[in-house]
Each structure stands twice: as C-alpha cells, then as structure tokens.
Amino acid sequence: xxxxxxxxxxxxxxxxxxxxxxxxxxxxxxxxxxxxxxxxxxxxxxxxxxxxxxxxxxxxxxxxxxxxxxxxxxxxxxxxxxxxxxxxxxxxxxxxxxxxxxxxxxxxxxxxxxxxxxxxxxxxxxxxxxxxxxxxxxxxxxxxxxxxxxxxxxxxxxxxxxxxxxxxxxxxxxxxxxxxxxxxxxxxxxxxxxxxxxxxxxxxxxxxxxxxxxxxxxxxxxxxxxxxxxxxxxxxxxxxxxxxxxxxxxxxxxxxxxxxxxxxxxxxxxxxxxxxxxxxxxxxxxxxxxxxxxxxxxxxxxxxxxxxxxxxxxxxxxxxxxxxxxxxxxxxxxxxxxxx
Numbered sequence: 001x002x003x004x005x006x007x008x009x010x011x012x013x014x015x016x017x018x019x020x021x022x023x024x025x026x027x028x029x030x031x032x033x034x035x036x037x038x039x040x041x042x043x044x045x046x047x048x049x050x051x052x053x054x055x056x057x058x059x060x061x062x063x064x065x066x067x068x069x070x071x072x073x074x075x076x077x078x079x080x081x082x083x084x085x086x087x088x089x090x091x092x093x094x095x096x097x098x099x100x101x102x103x104x105x106x107x108x109x110x111x112x113x114x115x116x117x118x119x120x121x122x123x124x125x126x127x128x129x130x131x132x133x134x135x136x137x138x139x140x141x142x143x144x145x146x147x148x149x150x151x152x153x154x155x156x157x158x159x160x161x162x163x164x165x166x167x168x169x170x171x172x173x174x175x176x177x178x179x180x181x182x183x184x185x186x187x188x189x190x191x192x193x194x195x196x197x198x199x200x201x202x203x204x205x206x207x208x209x210x211x212x213x214x215x216x217x218x219x220x221x222x223x224x225x226x227x228x229x230x231x232x233x234x235x236x237x238x239x240x241x242x243x244x245x246x247x248x249x250x251x252x253x254x255x256x257x258x259x260x261x262x263x264x265x266x267x268x269x270x271x272x273x274x275x276x277x278x279x280x281x282x283x284x285x286x287x288x289x290x291x292x293x294x295x296x297x298x299x300x301x302x303x304x305x306x307x308x309x310x311x312x313x314x315x316x317x318x319x320x321x322x323x324x325x326x327x328x329x330x331x332x333x334x335x336x337x338x339x340x
Contacts, residue, residue: 001244002037003198003222005095006067006137006166010040012037012247013222014211014240016229018097018141018201020104024060024266027233027284030260035237035248037222039066043099043107046084063092070125072141074099076111078129085133090273095166096134098127100142100156103175114175117146119158127163136330137166141202144187147176151187161195169200169224175244188218200224208242217241231287234260249299254297254334258327261288265320274316282311285323297330 016031023031028039048056057170063069069228071088073082073096092252100123102113105296109115118121131173140160145151157168170191174184174259183203194197201220205211206228214223225236234257240248252260263286264284269277293303310322 001247003167003200005068005139006092007196008137010068010222011035011039012237012240012244013112013164014236014243014248015200015222015224016040016233016236017224017226018042018099019226021283022230024059024271024280025065026264026271028062029065029267030264031229031233031236034060034260035240036233037236037240037248038070038099039172040070040072042086043072043074043102043113043114044088046073047077047080049073049087050083057091060088060091060093063094068094070095070097070139071283072097072099074112074195075109075126077115078125078139079109080146080339081126082129082133085130088331089134089136093136094135095139096130097139097169098130098165100140101169101175102141103178107197113141114146117142117152117156117175118150120152120159122284123156124159124163127160127165127218131164138164139167140165141171142170144174144178144184147174151190153188157191157199167198167200168195169202170179170218172201172218184213192219197224202226204228205239208239211239211243222307230288231284231291232257233264245292251284254327254331258324261285261327262320262322265316265323271315275314278314278316278319279300282321285310285319288323289326292326292330297333302329 003013015038016036020042032039035130044056044059062072069092071093073084088302100116102143108114120173144153170188172185188201198221200222202224205214205225229235235246238251268281272280274327290299313319
C-alpha cells in the first residue's frame with residue numbers, strides 16, 4: 001500500500017529521508033532500486049539553485065535515475081522559493097519538498113530550516129509562494145517545534161494543508177534537541193489530528209519493530225528512515241517489505257550486500273570523478289564496516305584494520321577489491337558460525 005501525494009502514488013510507505021552529505025544521486029538511486037517508497041534529494045538552497053551554483057544544481061539533478069523525483073528546497077524569501085521551485089521543475093522534479101526542519105546552525109542562522117517554526121506567518125508565505133509556482137505537488141518537512149515551549153507543528157501543518165501542501169513530514173524532536181534524546185513519536189499524533197493530508201513520521205526509526213511503533217503511536221500514514229540507512233541504502237526497502245510483504249525487498253544476503261555496495265561505490269566514482277569520489281566514498285564504506293561489526297561479523301581489532309585498509313587508500317581499484325575481500329571474510333565468518 002503506497003501513499004498518494006497529489007496525483008502520485010508511492011509504491012510503499014517507507015521513505016528515505018533527505019540528509020545533507022548522504023542522499024546524493026548515487027545513494028538515492030541505490031535506495032530507490034532497493035525498494036524505498038520515495039527518496040528525496042539533499043537540501044537545496046533555493047537562491048543558490050536559481051543562481052546556478054554548481055553544487056546546488058548537482059544536488060537537484062537525477063530525474064533520469066529515479067521516479068518520482070523529489071527535490072527538497074530551503075530558503076527564507078518567498079521570491080527565491082518560488083523561483084527555485086520553477087528551476088527544480090525544469091530539472092525534472094515531480095515533487096517539491098520544503099525544508100522547515102533542519103536544525104543545523106548554519107541553516108537556522110540564516111533564518112531557514114527549523115528557524116521558520118519561530119514565525120509561522122512567514123513560514124506560511126513561503127509555502128504559499130512555492131505552491132503558487134509549482135505544477136507538481138508540494139510537501140513540507142518540519143520538527144515538533146523550535147523548543148518544548150513552542151510545540152507548534154500541528155498549527156504549521158494545518159497552515160501547510162490550507163496553503164495547498166499535499167503531504168507533511170514531522171521529525172519527532174524539537175530544533176533545540178538537535179538529534180539528542182529520543183524522538184517522540186506520540187507527539188506527532190497531534191499533527192495527525194490537525195490535518196487530513198498524508199502524514200509521515202521521522203526520527204529514530206531503525207528496525208521493523210521501530211517502524212510498527214512509529215506508525216501506531218503517531219497515527220502517521222508512513223515513515224522516513226534517516227540515519228538508520230547509513231551504510232545500507234537498501235534498508236528502507238527492507239523495512240517496507242517487513243511491514244507489507246512484496247512492497248519492498250527482502251533483507252539481502254552478505255553476497256547480495258557486497259554487490260550492492262560495489263555498485264554504490266562505482267556510482268559514486270562515476271558521479272564525482274575518481275579523486276573526489278574516492279573521498280566521498282570513504283564515509284559510506286566506513287558505515288558499511290560499522291554495520292558488519294554491529295552484526296558481529298567483525299571483531300573490534302578487525303574493524304580498525306579494515307578501516308585503515310579501505311579508508312586510507314587513494315587507489316579505487318584496490319578499494320573495490322578490498323570491499324570484496326571484506327565481504328568474503330564476513331561470509332566465511334557466517335559459515336563458521338553456522339557450523340559451530
């Protein structure tokens with residue numbers, strides 16, 4: 001069962017959250033092909049996109065690889081949000097998402113992201129401008145509020161719906177919490193009571209059990225997986241399949257994981273070029289190593305050795321060969337565990 005966003009229906013209700021420095025075109029493409037219900041670009045600054053700043057244009061590309069193609073815009077001026085929405089549509093956006101939830105100081109210091117939750121009248125003008133400039137559905141991502149003294153997500157969500165937004169996503173923390181503590185999924189239920197459009201719950205969803213609890217406590221129609229997808233872009237598709245068999249994909253074997261990781265590594269190099277791509281790939285490969293250690297396929301001393309081998313090499317062929325060796329080692333460990 002998917003979620004209807006305007007005229008678009010997603011294939012399931014587990015989405016990949018937009019994350020700066022993570023959900024670039026290679027990561028999104030892999031997550032999409034592994035069954036994520038929806039994937040969203042990194043945050044794109046609207047004014048810089050209109051002015052063709054190369055990194056913002058690159059963030060807003062990829063419509064050929066993924067459908068529906070969702071571009072997340074950030075900004076503080078209605079003019080630039082409207083113009084940014086037009087440019088994003090020219091680049092192939094099927095959905096425009098407005099960022100009103102980013103807690104980073106460099107974003108809120110510019111009165112964008114979750115800082116907009118401190119001035120709902122102004123936030124509403126940005127939503128209205130974006131909807132007015134868009135021929136595609138517009139969605140809004142927010143937090144519970146700026147702090148616990150101002151939990152105004154229900155009111156912002158209601159205004160977003162009244163302004164024409166087609167879906168709302170709520171991260172179950174305030175801006176002042178950043179990523180500390182635990183996301184309050186039950187608090188998201190107050191947003192459910194305020195709107196009739198689809199609601200997506202976000203924050204701390206990692207396991208299938210988490211996903212079920214998020215849905216039950218929030219009353220949301222679907223969930224977004226963020227940091228839980230580090231090192232495993234296939235994870236939203238796996239969670240979706242656990243909730244509704246056949247809607248995503250089954251958990252990959254170690255051999256299948258190896259193939260996905262190698263394809264992701266190759267896609268990063270193709271997207272960024274061999275030198276910059278090598279540096280971008282390091283964090284992803286590091287997360288892969290950490291995930292394998294979480295499942296006890298690697299001992300602590302082995303983790304450090306693999307990180308030294310794979311994250312310090314500037315030879316991309318050697319890194320790819322090392323990824324194969326890493327998974328061969330883990331497959332052997334798995335086989336030995338089964339015999340024991």
